[in-house]
Amino acid sequence: MSWGRRWIFRGAGIALLVAGTAFARTQLPERPATESGDLFVPQPEVARLASLGYRNLVSDYYWLQALQVVGGSAQNPSAHAPLIGRLIDVVTTLDPWVDHPYRFAALWMTDSAESVRKADALLDRGIEHHPDEWRNFFYQGFNRFFYLDEDERAADSLEAATRLPGSPAYLPRLVAKLRAGEGGLDASAAMLEELVRESDDPYARAEYEKALDEIETERRARTLDAARDEFRRRHGRDIVRVEELAEGPDAVLESLPPELHGFEWVLSPEDGRIVSSWYGARYEPLFHASARTEREQMLRGGAAGSSRTESR
Amino acid sequence: MISIPAIGTLAANTMREAIRSKVLYTLLFFAVLLIGTGVLLSTLTYVEGERILQSVGLAAIRLFGAAIAIFIGIGLIHREVERRTIYTILSKPISRGEFLLGKYLGLVATIWLQVLVMGLAFAAVSLLAGAPLGIGHAQALGLAAIELAVVVAFSTLFSSFTTPMLAALFTTGLYALGHLSRDLRDLGSHSDVETVRLVASGLHRVLPDLESFNLTTQALHALPVPGSEVVFAGLYGVGYSAILLVLAVLIFERRDFK
């Protein structure tokens, strides 16, 4: 065989090999570890032992994984709350002096009361290592008030925050309100506004703004509830459409308050209450906004719901 | 009785060997690469990016320092015997202890030079990224250097009587155990069996407590470290290395170079 031909054969062989390998590679399924459930999160104690003096590095690794869980899940980060909880537990066991991850957990672990309580315990660890950080107390107070409906314990946390440098001036009044059993929408709104202000995390800020919207929507829905009561009193009958409150001869309002998202006010087919067609249900403090969106999607079928959640 | 100039000559020559070998530059290249990777990783997070940058940097310095200490250390003595370069050296007015000490100090000096180079890369990257640099970082790097001196003492000890393969195994194992020795004691103390408790606490005393040289967390979070802690950690490291070297010399002095 001539020199040239031998090289042609060799070249062809190598090309075939490369092509075959590349083809096999394209056939491999590729899922983010966090989506496929392949992400291995060790027990915190095991991780601490196995990291052999490189705790900070391993801690950071799992912290970046936790960020991937939130950033990588387009639909609904808090659906991954248990995973986030395990990750942040590892992160903060390996390096308890980290700062942000505690509040990260508080923000995203809101799919269930159980998750919120776990985040509460993580915040306790954060408070232990950063006793001068008012925000950890504040997040803890907010979660207790907003999701767990535990006003007294919320007040305890917020009161601790008031004594720390940098805490907002209105906090003592908020604490007093909670102690007096006057929490309600105003307290929620005040706290959320503070969270939007202090947050340096654009994702978190968006999440809190969503919650603020929800509270504003609830406030407007409550105005409509009052108008509905007035309508019943005046006309001795209930409305069939929400628009009746401001239209036609029987109107009790000059105009309907606008739905924040440009959607409309409807009567819920489930319980007949006035709801925003954006949310499909009334505000309930115990679960995270996005968890409710998910529940709504389940009830009403995917088509309408999916277009709404794209705002994430 | 110890000849300082002879030890100096041996140490300088050991440094020269390392500096002229490719292994060192390969490892140094990867270390600087990893320190640089910290910049990339730090962009993955929107908070505490500078801290992650420094966390990766400090880990890279410690990890590659240990890699150099083990990779070069395991052959430090064995290769001299195997290649018979030791024959002519010991025919000069050099005791075996001086030989061992010279080789050890040469490698430690080499690794400290590496730590210095990596530390400068770390400082440069930190400054560029606007991450804080303080006394804590200097303390962490200083004790990391002491830890590496202990690791080199281990690899020198093993290299003085066994093959590089086994020496690598032993040194790596002790490096791992050294970082676990506190946990070992804590785990043992929970045991109901008296013997287990005794063995665990005994091991904790005998094994090197390498975690005492690890101030990474303190440096990253600017936690205060009392100066006395740094001083005692330094003394502990120097003392522990000295004990290992004495052991190495005792073994080495009895060896036949067949």
Next chain:
Amino acid sequence: MSVSREEIVRVEGLVKEFRTGMGIRRKRALDGISFRVLEGEIFGFVGPNGAGKTTTLKILMGLIFATSGRASVLGHDVGETEFRRRVGFLPENPYFYEFLTGREILRFYAKLSGVAKPEIERRVETLLDWVGLAHAADARLRTYSKGMLQRVGIAQALVHDPSVVFLDEPMSGLDPIGRKEIRDLILRLHAEGKTVFMNTHILSDVELLCDRVAIIVKGAIRYEGRIEEFLGVDERSTDVVLSRVDPGLAAALEERFGAIGGRGELVEVRVAEKEVRELLDRALGAGANVVSVTPHRASLESIFLSAVAEAGARDRSPGR
């Protein structure tokens, strides 16, 4: 032969046992050897491979330790180090740091040997010149040939101007010109009054160079003494080579002079010097041609061979 000369090396009842296998069995490499080397002489330590030459030298250099017995150099026990300032050592097939250049390695050894700083450069240059490496002084040892490394080995053994030099197979790896140069170097050291201890199995070197020899076979010294004494032991003999020897003559010669050798047409007869005339008369008378008549000087070789054969016979004899 002066009796008042100082003992440079003194070895008494030296035994060395190596553990073999799992360390249970022991192999005796040196079986209680004793000898001494006197100041200013070239001492040949001669023996077949594996006889214990290198083992002895390693004990003298402190590289291995004797199981029992005593060895001293320059009046110091071999376990000490300080006296090595005055000792040079060339190991067999020496290895050096390949990352250094010829000049650097000699500087390194000069410093280790405690050569005074201002002296170092001068000594290094001198030695590079002596061993003929000046042209390659700045090349890394990695690029050196085996012969060049041998020269580096000799240079490092001499760089600190020692009073006694131990050479293990100094001619190994050298071409004929190199051997000649090293022989000249050894004679030069001798002329400077230095003591040279040389391990070798090349007998011609021993005959050319050594004042005294010790023959070691299987870990035991078989002979020790001056070269001239060895030469006196054997009667001088002469080799006569003949051609055109008929079978009758061959048989007669064999009967008269003992074993005869042959190479093709040629017949070789070894006779004592005084018998040469008788042999030549007989051969010429019987019509043979004389090819050569050579005086024979292989006394050392014959002693060496008989020593080895004797040791072998003792090994085979019962009771050992």
